[in-house]
Amino acid sequence: MVEVAVRLFTEAGYEATTMDDIAAATGMSRRSLFRRFGSKEDILFAEHDDLFETVERFLEAAPDDDPVATVRSAARMVFQEYVRSPEITVPRFRLVRAVPRLRDREIAMTARYQAAFSRFLGRGETAGRRALTGEALAASVIAAHNHVLRSWLHSPQEPVPWRRFDEAMAFVTGSLGALLREPAGRGGAAVQDAAPQESVLVAVYPAAASGEDVLSRIRSALGSEHG
Amino acid sequence: MVEVAVRLFTEAGYEATTMDDIAAATGMSRRSLFRRFGSKEDILFAEHDDLFETVERFLEAAPDDDPVATVRSAARMVFQEYVRSPEITVPRFRLVRAVPRLRDREIAMTARYQAAFSRFLGRGETAGRRALTGEALAASVIAAHNHVLRSWLHSPQEPVPWRRFDEAMAFVTGSLGALLREPAGRGGAAVQDAAPQESVLVAVYPAAASGEDVLSRIRSALGSEHG
DNA sequence: CCAAGTATGGCATCTAGTGTCATCATACGG
DNA sequence: CCGTATGATGACACTAGATGCCATACTTGG
Numbered sequence: 001m002v003e004v005a006v007r008l009f010t011e012a013g014y015e016a017t018t019m020d021d022i023a024a025a026t027g028m029s030r031r032s033l034f035r036r037f038g039s040k041e042d043i044l045f046a047e048h049d050d051l052f053e054t055v056e057r058f059l060e061a062a063p064d065d066d067p068v069a070t071v072r073s074a075a076r077m078v079f080q081e082y083v084r085s086p087e088i089t090v091p092r093f094r095l096v097r098a099v100p101r102l103r104d105r106e107i108a109m110t111a112r113y114q115a116a117f118s119r120f121l122g123r124g125e126t127a128g129r130r131a132l133t134g135e136a137l138a139a140s141v142i143a144a145h146n147h148v149l150r151s152w153l154h155s156p157q158e159p160v161p162w163r164r165f166d167e168a169m170a171f172v173t174g175s176l177g178a179l180l181r182e183p184a185g186r187g188g189a190a191v192q193d194a195a196p197q198e199s200v201l202v203a204v205y206p207a208a209a210s211g212e213d214v215l216s217r218i219r220s221a222l223g224s225e226h227g
Numbered sequence: 228m229v230e231v232a233v234r235l236f237t238e239a240g241y242e243a244t245t246m247d248d249i250a251a252a253t254g255m256s257r258r259s260l261f262r263r264f265g266s267k268e269d270i271l272f273a274e275h276d277d278l279f280e281t282v283e284r285f286l287e288a289a290p291d292d293d294p295v296a297t298v299r300s301a302a303r304m305v306f307q308e309y310v311r312s313p314e315i316t317v318p319r320f321r322l323v324r325a326v327p328r329l330r331d332r333e334i335a336m337t338a339r340y341q342a343a344f345s346r347f348l349g350r351g352e353t354a355g356r357r358a359l360t361g362e363a364l365a366a367s368v369i370a371a372h373n374h375v376l377r378s379w380l381h382s383p384q385e386p387v388p389w390r391r392f393d394e395a396m397a398f399v400t401g402s403l404g405a406l407l408r409e410p411a412g413r414g415g416a417a418v419q420d421a422a423p424q425e426s427v428l429v430a431v432y433p434a435a436a437s438g439e440d441v442l443s444r445i446r447s448a449l450g451s452e453h454g
Numbered sequence: 455c456c457a458a459g460t461a462t463g464g465c466a467t468c469t470a471g472t473g474t475c476a477t478c479a480t481a482c483g484g
Numbered sequence: 485c486c487g488t489a490t491g492a493t494g495a496c497a498c499t500a501g502a503t504g505c506c507a508t509a510c511t512t513g514g
């Protein structure tokens with residue numbers, strides 16, 4: 001039934017397809033369509049709403065010993081659901097790219113995820129360093145998720161890039177996630193610009209390098225910054 | 228004229244105020260209202276669109292020697308414009324919080340900034356480590372901007388928190404911004420979970436600490452992770 | 455078999471948004 | 485000074501999404 005609407009949208013265009021057309025094509029009455037989906041856009045995003053509720057319940061039920069890992073798992077759930085039903089998500093992706101109204105709707109959808117992740121990571125706080133870190137981390141997780149998802153939606157015949165997904169997640173949670181665990185106010189010297197009282201040092205290196213190798217690299221980096 | 232619409236919206240509610248009401252209150256005809264603003268929502272966001280174009284031109288004209296600093300300045304411009312005309316932005320903020328339709332519109336607006344920042348930071352790339360870093364960084368910058376902006380919009384009689392704004396910006400650009408400059412593929416051992424081939428180390432410490440102090444802290448952290 | 459609750463359909467209506475045409479003002483060339 | 489071209493405005497009609505209302509099946513339980 002949703003498939004019928006998607007087909008009509010892709011064939012004739014989203015704006016050109018009226019609710020009467022969909023009603024005629026599905027056999028339902030116009031009025032029942034609105035009762036079931038609420039609006040024309042929601043025909044495309046109905047399952048997405050269900051998914052969001054599932055994710056919210058997942059977050060509520062999760063233990064809070066490792067919020068970053070929980071959020072990463074939640075993002076993985078969303079990714080999973082996308083790649084699980086490409087017959088819906090792929091045409092919807094094309095529609096969303098083409099129709100501004102639908103794009104805004106999609107963005108609003110991901111913003112709801114981001115808000116849920118923020119609340120969870122910030123543990124209800126809305127101000128202060130923890131809240132800010134949670135919001136930035138949630139935004140980064142969403143960005144990483146969408147980054148990998150978009151690339152797959154462009155070529156859905158390719159195998160699902162689970163590895164790249166996990167790498168992207170690790171990448172964004174590795175830097176900001178560490179800041180979320182650190183009690184604010186530790187530290188030493190800034191390699192990079194940072195808040196006045198507090199400095200942040202970030203190093204990226206191949207996993208095979210030895211600890212001493214890493215330390216010597218950091219030492220030289222610190223030296224060149226501080227003279 | 229926009230003020231009249233804002234007043235009607237806040238007094239009678241956004242949904243309850245029709246375009247005929249606004250036309251009657253402003254003296255213009257309904258048709259001219261649509262010609263000037265395009266839609267009912269755009270009455271509230273008209274100036275915002277102008278601001279976005281300004282920011283886009285700013286990014287186009289900016290030298291690309293320090294993209295992170297450029298984006299930080301762009302975010303500062305947006306913040307500046309918000310706090311500059313509270314008589315518009317504050318009531319709009321209240322409306323946006325109350326009306327879902329307007330909230331989605333606002334989110335779409337900030338998503339446009341985020342996309343512009345992403346493109347600028349990723350230098351046109353849409354795949355790969357640089358693109359991902361740019362997207363995550365853009366998302367974090369937006370999150371930090373909105374974090375500080377929201378707190379001020381809640382109590383606009385307070386002085387503008389420029390310091391907190393700059394600190395928040397430094398905080399998010401300090402960690403991910405460093406990653407954007409690093410040529411991918413350096414590194415050694417993970418203190419935090421990270422991508423398989425590549426590890427990320429993050430240290431947060433008071434700016435007063437000495438380099439040797441920082442190194443010893445990192446050494447012990449590495450030791451405890453690798454056994 | 456009936457009664458109560460529920461899903462569905464048909465109809466009217468409201469309102470955002472668009473296309474069209476007439477009107478009016480301003481500006482410009484003769 | 486007059487005719488004309490152009491741009492802004494207004495009036496009207498129309499489309500389509502969305503909602504309320506009421507009548508009609510359809511199902512469930514007694």
